[in-house]
Amino acid sequence: MPVWERHRPCTVVLDNASAHVAEAFKGRRQLAxxxxxxxxxxxxxxxxxxxxxxxxxxxxxDYPQRAQTSTDAIGEAVDQAMTRQRDRIRQPATNFTQAA
Structure with a gap:
């Protein structure tokens, strides 16, 4: 079976989260x-x-109020925070200083 190969280089940047350094993930090193x-x-x-x-x-x-009364309220607050974050990211930056 032929091995598929990328035509352009691809680099995946990982931190040292436990899932990224776990033994199960080490088998994925064959991605090279x-x-x-x-x-x-x-x-x-x-x-x-x-x-x-x-x-x-x-x-x-975006999520400054941490006290919620139910798991539904927590989910809704997190959804709102992530929606605000998404909207902020999608706004075009007028210069590189703003983008950073």
Whole structure:
């Protein structure tokens, strides 16, 4: 059976979350055979992981009220926070300083 190969390079950036370094995930290292490179960020460096900035903003700006009375209320509050975050990300930036 021929091995499929990517025509363009692909790099997947991972932090050191337990799922990313688990024994079950290590079997996926064969992705290099098809042109997918796994790049691990250094431990304890959330500033290098862009999604951490998004989660921080969602957590502290879009979901500031943490006391909810039911699981449905929690789900609705999280959905609203993530919708605000999505809308913010989709807004076009007028310059690179704003985008960063």
């Amino acid at each position: 055979k098809i042109g997918v490179e796994l790049f691990y960020l250094p431990p304890y460096s959330p500033e290098l992981n862009d999604i951490e900035l998004v989660w921080r903003q969602a957590k502290y700006q």
